[in-house]
Amino acid sequence: MNKNYILMAVNKAGKNVYIDEVPNGKQCGCFCKECGGELVAKNNGKIKVHHFAHATGNDSIQCSQTALHILAKEIIAEERCVAIPRSGKIEFYSADKVELEKSLGDIIPDVFATVKGRAFMVEILVSHAIDEEKLDKIKEHRISCIEIDLSGKTFESKEDVRAALNNPCNMKIIYDDNSRLIQERKEILLNYGLKLKIYRGGIVICPKLCSYVPTYFCEDCVFGCKENNSFMRCGFILPLVLKPNLRVVFNIILKNNTVMFDDEAKRYNDSHFGWKATEAVQRAYISRSF
Numbered sequence: 001m002n003k004n005y006i007l008m009a010v011n012k013a014g015k016n017v018y019i020d021e022v023p024n025g026k027q028c029g030c031f032c033k034e035c036g037g038e039l040v041a042k043n044n045g046k047i048k049v050h051h052f053a054h055a056t057g058n059d060s061i062q063c064s065q066t067a068l069h070i071l072a073k074e075i076i077a078e079e080r081c082v083a084i085p086r087s088g089k090i091e092f093y094s095a096d097k098v099e100l101e102k103s104l105g106d107i108i109p110d111v112f113a114t115v116k117g118r119a120f121m122v123e124i125l126v127s128h129a130i131d132e133e134k135l136d137k138i139k140e141h142r143i144s145c146i147e148i149d150l151s152g153k154t155f156e157s158k159e160d161v162r163a164a165l166n167n168p169c170n171m172k173i174i175y176d177d178n179s180r181l182i183q184e185r186k187e188i189l190l191n192y193g194l195k196l197k198i199y200r201g202g203i204v205i206c207p208k209l210c211s212y213v214p215t216y217f218c219e220d221c222v223f224g225c226k227e228n229n230s231f232m233r234c235g236f237i238l239p240l241v242l243k244p245n246l247r248v249v250f251n252i253i254l255k256n257n258t259v260m261f262d263d264e265a266k267r268y269n270d271s272h273f274g275w276k277a278t279e280a281v282q283r284a285y286i287s288r289s290f
């Protein structure tokens with residue numbers, strides 16, 4: 001086991017504090033989060049690593065692991081930048097909100113982040129990896145999760161920990177809800193095809209064509225997506241009044257994929273009709289997620 005310095009402690013006010021934020025020695029007035037023992041701040045030197053030590057002289061591995069775990073979470077909350085799985089790959093996003101130790105009922109993720117209205121989890125591995133039971137619960141909640149492995153490494157400063165947290169080599173996708181979503185969409189599309197409908201002056205594209213029902217029905221649909229925290233229907237809805245040229249509108253939306261569509265469709269207001277989506281369009285439709 002590598003030595004890990006205690007870089008984080010709890011002050012008298014109960015706040016988590018970093019070694020360089022407190023006075024030197026016993027003056028720091030800090031305690032160990034793990035064992036509750038009194039800590040001494042060793043942050044005067046220029047050569048030695050700044051760290052906390054137990055006043056009793058007895059620094060246990062558990063105490064340093066707990067301190068590292070707290071520091072890692074605090075850094076993520078501070079940066080509000082989270083790594084999330086997207087179709088088998090890890091991407092970095094700026095989070096709208098980051099919450100630490102938020103209870104989801106049966107699990108408490110280390111980091112619970114909201115990115116574009118969607119929930120994500122980050123687990124910090126210092127001593128215990130996610131077990132089967134927790135994995136099952138994560139899947140039940142359908143929250144994409146990555147694990148960042150900080151075990152077996154030595155960290156001498158907050159910057160060290162920050163670098164490790166931002167290094168994709170330390171990351172593992174635990175559960176990717178986006179992949180699950182795409183798979184379910186593929187299956188539905190295979191069964192239903194992609195249908196199109198003009199409705200209330202807008203265009204609706206939906207495999208089940210359920211979009212004429214109130215939006216809340218779509219919330220359980222795998223084609224539903226959220227934008228800016230408000231729910232969007234599964235299909236694209238565009239005001240025809242503003243953009244009368246459907247062909248142009250579609251080409252813009254579907255990123256210049258060729259769409260077989262007739263401007264005459266406008267006269268079929270409030271009725272759906274056959275529409276053959278190209279494979280490229282179907283792919284674009286399946287993979288969109290936010």
Ligand SMILES: [Zn+2]
Pocket residue numbers: 032033034035036037054060063
């Ligand atoms: Zn301790």
